[in-house]
Structure formats: C-alpha cells, structure tokens
Amino acid sequence: MAKRIAILGSTGSVGKKALQVIDALGPDYAVIALSAHSNVELLAQQARRHKPKFVAVTNTDYAEQLRELVGGLDVEVLTGPESLVEISKSEEVDIVLTAVVGAAGLPAALAAVRKGKRLAIANKEPLVIAGQLLTREAKKNGSVILPVDSEHSAIFQAMRAGNRREVRKIILTASGGPFKDATISDIQNVTLEQTLLHPVWDMGPKITVDSATMMNKAFEIIEASFLFDMPVEQIEVLVHPESIVHSLVEFVDGSVIAQLAVPDMCLPIQYALTYPERVAGIGEGLRLDEIGKLTFERPNLETFRALSLGYKVAKAGGTEAAVFNAANETAVQEFLAGRIRFANIIELVESVLGRNHNARAGIGLEDLLEADVWARRQVLELIHQFQI
DSSP: OOEEEEEETTTSHHHHHHHHHHHHHOTTEEEEEEEESSOHHHHHHHHHHHOOSEEEESSGGGHHHHHHHTTTSSOEEEESTHHHHHHHHOTTOSEEEEOOSGGGGHHHHHHHHHTTOEEEEOSSHHHHHHHHHHHHHHHHHTOEEEEOSHHHHHHHHHGGGSOGGGEEEEEEEEOOGGGTTOOTTGGGGOOHHHHTOOSSOOOOHHHHHHHHHTHHHHHHHHHHHHHTTOOGGGEEEEEOTTOOEEEEEEETTSOEEEEEOOSOTHHHHHHHHHTTOOOOOSOOOOOHHHHOOOOOBOOOTTTOHHHHHHHHHHHHOTTHHHHHHHHHHHHHHHHHTTSBOHHHHHHHHHHHHHSOOOOOOOOSHHHHHHHHHHHHHHHHHHGGGTBO
16 A cells, blocks of 8 residues: 655745655655645646645635636645644554744644554754654654754764664764854854855755754754754764765764765655655765865854753753744845845744743643743844844
C-alpha cells in the first residue's frame, strides 16, 4: 500500500521540493493533502498535477478563489487555520510533512503525533516552541518525528552509527550566511537586498533572514536538544561555508561521523519519507574531487549574539523558547516590511527576553501559545525605539 502524504505548506520552497521528490519516488508514495496560506493559484496547479483528496487554504480571504480554481477537480476544499489540524488527524494520511512558516503549524504537528503518525518537520518552530510537548506526545502515542532540515537530518543519520549513550557531542554546521565575516559595525546598515542574498541556499525570505542573523542556528540548538535528548552543553556550532558537511556526531571513542551531501533539500526530504530505507532519488551526487577542500571555523559570538541567546533559552526551558521564537518572528516581519534595520532584530529579541513574563513549565499547548502572543505584543510595543 502506498504511503499517504500530507504536505502542509506545499507552495513554499520545501513543499515544492517535496512534490518533486514524491514524483521521483513513484506510485508507492501518494499525495493526499496540500495546503497554502494564500498562494491559491500555485496550490490549484499542484492539485491538478497531484490530484490530492484535500486542499486547504489557511487564509479564509482566499477560500472562494480556491474553490473556483479547483472547481472541476474531485477534491475537498478546507479553509481556515483549523484545516491543518483536520488534515493531520485524517485517517487517510500516514505521513504529515509540515513546512508551514512560523508558529501556525504547531497545532497540526501536535495533532499528527497524537494520532501516532510519522511527522516530518521541515520548519523549526514546532520543536523550538514545543519540543518537550511534541516529543513526549510522540513517545506516548507511538509517533516518529523525523527532521527534514539538513542539519538535523544529518545528525539523525549519523546517530545510527551508535546509540545515544555513546554520543559525546553533536556538532551543528552553519554556512555563516551572507555576513559570515562581518563585525558588529559592518551589519549596522546592511540592506534587505544584501540580507536575502544567501551564498548557498535558496530559501524563503524569513529563513534567509534567520540564516543571516544566525538565529536559525540558535533554533537548531534548541531543536537538537529535544530531538536527540541531548544536554545543550553537548551541542556545538561550527561555521562551514561550503555547506557540504551538514552536521556531525562525535562518539565517546573519538570517532566523528559526518553526513555529507550537496546543499539540496531533496535528500533530507526523501529520507524522512522513505526511512528506514534508502532509495535512489533525484538528489545530485557528491564529487569531493571537484569541491577540493572543506573548511571549518568557530562562529563569531560577538557579531552573532543569537547563538548565545539560543544556548541560554535552551537551558531555561519552559515557555522561554516560545517567547524567543515569537519575538524573532515578529521582528523579522518588521525588517522585511522595511520598518526596522537588520541589527534591530536581535536587539528586539534581547529586549523581549529581558522583560518579565509569566514563565511556566511549558508542557501545555495553551501556555505555549499564550507566551507566543505575549512576545509578539512586546515587540510591537518596543518597536518605536528601533524604527528607521
């Protein structure tokens, strides 16, 4: 029987890659549901090509337009944010691949693990905000959480060389983004255009900005601690500009196991769908002779203060990570809209973390979402101090 897949966020860069991967995998993998926030034109094109049973648009302003665009198809149209939860809970879905930007995909991710489904996570927010809750519920309900981002997929693959108690440390690699060698003064007046020129990866604007601040790596520290049940003290970050070594695991005997591949999301997406098997796919093969050399260096913690914050938040636990994520997400939105400077992003996040909030153990979805709303409101209250 074919594996039945729902792709939440199918019109984004990861969603589009996932559909290419599924095409290449053949009839053993079937697309059951697709969703978008507002890009209903592309969603309708995808529906015509892949013939899912469900399509969903979370922004209800586009509901009627989507219905018109898919009017001749045998597909059920779902609308509103709750549609993602409905898809995740459906008995017709085996694998939920979530690539929804921001915190919006968290309820659907939680619904998937509570139904015992395989959850393939491409966006960082679910594990950053609710890693303790998601991993606990997955264990209780027999769900498997598989990372789709290249770094955690690499760790997941490398960990298969031993067992958890044999791991000395995890080493996350980072491209360094467009400002790898920048000083604090260098980044004060960088433009949006400069920020979005990532040297290696082709990603959406939000994650590209997070890469430029290295906030994405701060989130990955938090993610890794939950995914691999690893104390944050045993997680390191190295800058690796070539982005060929996607991450490494050091074992207690001194062995270091690395996963190498060309920088392309096809492989981690495919592995999350086919695990525990490996099959031929559309990912490009690696030619080390053409690459020539691989370099590594420690990150500049003075310029990229997000990394230090990531360690601090990971140690704090509870609702602190929900505040961290929401403050960053809101600040990035303000930067993309041209209302603050690049350097203001981390300043706003630091300011919000420094404010008192009703920190809780963070084991309930309601507590986490409440912290998320609180942090967004704090950013908007503080933003007048940083406006251009």
